[in-house]
Amino acid sequence: MNSIILRTATNYILPLLLMFSVFILLRGHYLPGGGFVGGLIAAVAFVLHMFAHGLEKTRELLVIHPGYLLPFGLSLALLSGFAPVFFTGEPFMTGVWMENPIPVIGKVGSALFFDLGVYLVVFGVSLTIIFTISEDA
């Protein structure tokens, strides 16, 4: 799609959408949101960039192939599940929480890292699928 309006708008919307996706990710503990939705929004940001500038430009912007994020996201999610087993000896997936809250972000627990893993996996999978489809088209 060759439209100067879309291209100019995308340059501003892309960072905004990425920030929004991180906001949704962090919001997800008590309110609607979380890693899955956040990952989708981040993927949508890059899909929009792909519409405006073409697949090659988006690939250059991403530097690495989004598929590489899969194993990293999965291991992050798995490790966050293992945290209670190693630190407190409680069963797998028990929530482990920091004692003191970090300014701005708040209290950090193993659930956040699990969500972060989900975020990476969803982002990687949806972009890999969309890139593969648009390559064939």
Next chain:
Amino acid sequence: MTQLILLPILFQACLAVLLLFFYTKTKTQKVLSIAGSSVNLVIASLLFYTVWVNGSMSVQAGNWSAPFGITFVADTLAVTMVLLTAIVGFAVSVFSAFTIARDRLRFGYFSILHFLLMGLAGSFLTGDIFNLYVWFEIILISSFVLLTIGSEKKQLEGAVKYFALNMLASIMFLTALGILYGLTGTLNMADLSGKVAALENRGLVNVCALFFFIGFGIKAALFPLYAWLPDSYHAPPTAVTAIFSGLLTKVAVYALIRVFSVVFVVDEFFSQLFIILAVITIFSGGIGALVQTNIRKFFSYLIICHIGYMIIGLGLFNEIALAGMVFYLIHDVVIKTNLFLISGVIVKIKGTSDMRKLGDIYNDYPKLALLFALSLFSLIGIPPLSGFWPKVSLILGGMEADNYLTVGFILFGSFITLVVVAKLWAQVFWKSSANLEEHEDFSYFNKLRKRRKVAILFPVVFLTLVTLYIGFGAESVNTLATRIAGELINVQPYIDTVMGK
């Protein structure tokens, strides 16, 4: 100590993720997969030993106490199945490493294989019925990928049938779960046990149980909805079919056993239903095998035929029949995997799976023929090999229930297995083979290097040794099966383990 319960699941998960890091390096993947499967064998044996000595254990994932959290329970049946999964997984991992083409391995074959094994271990160990559904979905998704990897035309054709009927089964399962949750407000199997028994709306409970039965029945390839199995199992590479035939239908049988011992009761109606459908399954599977010409379709019909035995055991529901059923389950997982590995070796030798063209195996490879014969005899149940003992228990169970029809059909099933195996022996082993044209891009068995030949035969020998142990060590396997049967009849210890009393 209870953390050990989750280890078979988590170990497979870690292994699968680790394999993803080496997505393009197929050599590293082979080494990791075989090494990982051997470690998994040790883990599963450790868990089995612990439960055998100390009795059932349970662990609450996320430390949310039952019945609110997801419980994982290791009772004797579950750990036996986990051990069998580890044995079969090890054999298939080795067989895959030396037979699957590089083009397939490049698309993450091993990673998906270990996700499948994770799903299997999870569904055996979970104590939560909705969690069971999730594990079934993991198994289903992994098996779709394994079925279609390589995208040959016949694979896709088989995968469509497999997909359609298994999705139908999943929908049935999910509907049943919805009804059950609406009725009781809980999904923990141990908690359901008491609550379902106390319900007054018996009609809806029976409908719900029927939905479960239909859902698992399709997945177990029970009459009348078994057509997806022979239509899809001949398509993918042999290693994939081997793990499917060994474990995918059996996990559905396991789920049936679990649901109809802990949650529902096998009453007069279900007992009749199980026995009638099982008998027709034995009959139609056996007749179906008689007319097949493709060696892998032939074995696929035998899978269907022998599923009937286990369902008969569940229908009779007395201690000796249940022990026979569990014994048969143990025997069947190992023998069916081995049969498909054998068919893989035969195809590797001759380059075709058409029984009309095959032949001469006995002339060319007498030692291999003897090795294969051991498995085939075990399959028929010639004493003292492994198929014989569970049938004795099942027949005794049938006599105890004064149900001579089942006794007749168990004997008929054995007889028809004998006939079809004799036909197989005559066609594939004795007959001289037709002149086969050589495919250029096919690596024939006799052209392989010696080390590779040994590596391909190793899993077959390994599983044959396990089968021989089940046959000659029937005493100890029967002790195990009887203990499991006792646990299935008296589920109170299971409930107490979960509820932490």
